[in-house]
Amino acid sequence: MLLRVEPVRYHQRSACKEQSEGALTMQTSRATDPTLLARASGVLATTLRESLQLARDLVRAEATHLPPGTIERLDTLLEEFSRRRVRIALFGEVKAGKSTLINAIAGQPLSPVAFDPLTSVPVHITYGPETTWVVNEHRLESISALEQFMRAHPFEAAEVLVTTPLDLLSLGGQVDLLDTPGMGSCDEHFDAITGTLLQALDAVVLVVRYPGLFTRFTRELVKRLEGTISKLFVVWNLDRACADLSPAERQRFAEQLSQNIRIPHELHLVDARAALDAAPHGKARADSGIEAFVAALRTFVASTARDVAALREASKAGVAWLEQVLPGLRARFEQVDQHVREARNALARVQEAGEQELAEARQRQSAYEAGIAQLAEHSRRRAAARRAKLLEEVHRARRRWMRNGHLLRLERAVATAVEAYATDMAAIAKDTRDQLVTAAAAFGADVSLSPLGKRVPEVGRLTPEDRNVRANSGSLRMLRRAIWKQWYLPGLERFERQTLVADAQQYDQWLHAAARAAVEAGQSATAERLRRIEERITAQLAEVRAATQLDAYEHEHDLLRKGVPTLEAEASKIQQLAEQARSLLDA
Missing domain, CATH: 1.20.1330 (f41 fragment of flagellin, N-terminal domain)
Incomplete structure (x- = not known):
């Protein structure tokens, strides 16, 4: 059981950069920095998955003109990436501070706070080249635009998808964060959502607040997590209600909370609001406990050299798959x-x-x-x-x-x-x-x-x-x-x-x-x-x-006319990814 985790020290230098043509040029070092390796591997994995998924979408319509099993072989690769994807969900009661914690991790507002139409909707946060919010088919450029849209259409959204270039999200095979609706809400539908997510998750962040550190709802969630989740983080959100607690009282309440939870977990005390308001990399942010918590998340999702080797092999398999498919598509x-x-x-x-x-x-x-x-x-x-x-x-x-x-x-x-x-x-x-x-x-x-x-x-x-x-x-x-x-x-x-x-x-x-x-x-x-x-x-x-x-042939002609050059470009891109993965292994 961990009451406080010291920040993990790592280099802040980016592991990769995107050029205007979309190719990735890896910046490697002979120093075996696990965080650098995880970040670079994550970007490569994300790019490879996107390329393979695009290739599948383009080839699917021509499946009948390709050798049997062509699509299935690519599906196997994509399924492997899907298993490598790290999914972490935040759970807690209403007003526990989940959205504030998400925003503190990101260092910017990503998930609306205290806004009823949105705190009742799951917010899915994943890696992307720029920060955007997508509701149904509507693409929004700011969180204020998101709030305005939700006020105008409070019952239309089933989920809000947020993409952002957050470094943490590019680690490993790519990290997804899910800000769930608060447990104990009046609408039983959202409690049902909370239950259906557990089997697909790699880790859970349970957010609690004083004085209700271990309520009936928290106890029920812990029971449901037992035996289903490989990693549990418990975050005590030190909001204003904790201002009058002495350090000794905080320590005592934290020990009691850990004893009540019983299943294996890491406990972090984080002042999410102070972390969000603090300057990046400043002392106030470090004192808030957010950097120690983020470091623990990084350690959990970080890739190893074996993962990078698997990524390289997957890239080679993707190139081989495209080299097999392209001649048939050209002939078609x-x-x-x-x-x-x-x-x-x-x-x-x-x-x-x-x-x-x-x-x-x-x-x-x-x-x-x-x-x-x-x-x-x-x-x-x-x-x-x-x-x-x-x-x-x-x-x-x-x-x-x-x-x-x-x-x-x-x-x-x-x-x-x-x-x-x-x-x-x-x-x-x-x-x-x-x-x-x-x-x-x-x-x-x-x-x-x-x-x-x-x-x-x-x-x-x-x-x-x-x-x-x-x-x-x-x-x-x-x-x-x-x-x-x-x-x-x-x-x-x-x-x-x-x-x-x-x-x-x-x-x-x-x-x-x-x-x-x-x-x-x-x-x-x-x-x-x-x-x-x-x-x-x-x-x-x-x-x-x-x-x-x-009509059907013209539609197919248009797809192939655009798709074949795109697949050729993706094959070249995936080949570069394989070479970049090798450079990571050689570093």
Whole structure:
């Protein structure tokens, strides 16, 4: 039983340094310093474990393409490192000072103190290149940010993971500290957590405080620890309640506490708050008892030369494993790359053929619209020619009237010409409608066009009676009818300039609407044709992707493209670790 352990003297010089490329260059000495050896070995072990775990994650997806047992051999190495990892948990009642002790060991706040949402959550502290706090997937850069997050999300965290470059944590195969929720809390869940951890622990730090140095909860924990833990540290946290105790009283209470515990243990009296507030390496920190306690922890976790030799052999085994795996992965990458390129070429051919078919459909639509425009223009010219013929017939009848002055004959001749015109225009409209419907049907479009029907333009009365009398009386009648034909025949002039122009406009409107309807029907047919083509292209692309399993191969291609160079780099890194382990053994 140890009431007070004097600080173990060791060099403060770092055992390794990280270069910008991530490689580790060991600084060794011919002096066989156990602490230096433990620190350097711990960093090597941590780096090797991370490299092997990364290699496993990268290779796992390709396990079916590797020799049987490949992953299992690496799992054996990782399991060995897992067994080498030293796990130490801090237990104690609520407010015993566990978090303060953790912070005193680290020399900085890592675990929140007196903050209910966090003192009820396990805090896992492990080695890392920088100090960070991770809750679920949230990465936090300060303990104040951690407290703010926990206030906002008090029920979301199952554990807080803290990484920090604390020298103690890099010793041996790497040290993990676990700050557990206080025993005796109202929530039975946290007492259950305390019980489930024991089988996985290498050591336990039991933190007690005065005056309840050995309470019912402490007694229960000691019973559960008996036979399950190889190392027990008991820390009496000398808080303010101990300020009035004399040295003799402290000694007496410490002896009583050790007698009550009964199972093998080391007892340390530590003023955790004073240690945290003291300057590093100062007298106040040494007097607090924290350095003696940390030295005891170092002694417990320190690696031996045999551990370094095992580390070297593990590095060599890791390199051999990667050298066996990499050729197969390179060959697999070539196969996957070839497959992906062929599948993508097949997709490109389908896409190119589809684009060609789409372009042809659009060109066909353009040709169809040009054909409709030609039909409309031809109909428009036929109608214009028929109106010109009507005007010629009307003018010929009027010239006969100018010679003979027979108004009745003129009216009959004009009426006959207009009737023939109306019949011909109806025939032209019917021919045009039939041609548009036929062209649309040939294109694959369904169009319904309203027939124009026969429309006889109204001629009306050609001249008033008095003008007709005057046209047929007096001298020079024929000359006057020729010169003043518009005055003598105002109705005929109105028919030519207004009625016939309006009839032409009405026909043009019908023709435009019919042609527009035919074009729109073609556009609808083309839109449907394009939709079907695009659906077929999409289906064909999907068939190619499914037949070639392109999605899976592309995912594998991406993993191998990034993973193979990474594995090559890790192999080189692990080789360096083996050489560095050898340099430690030679030192």
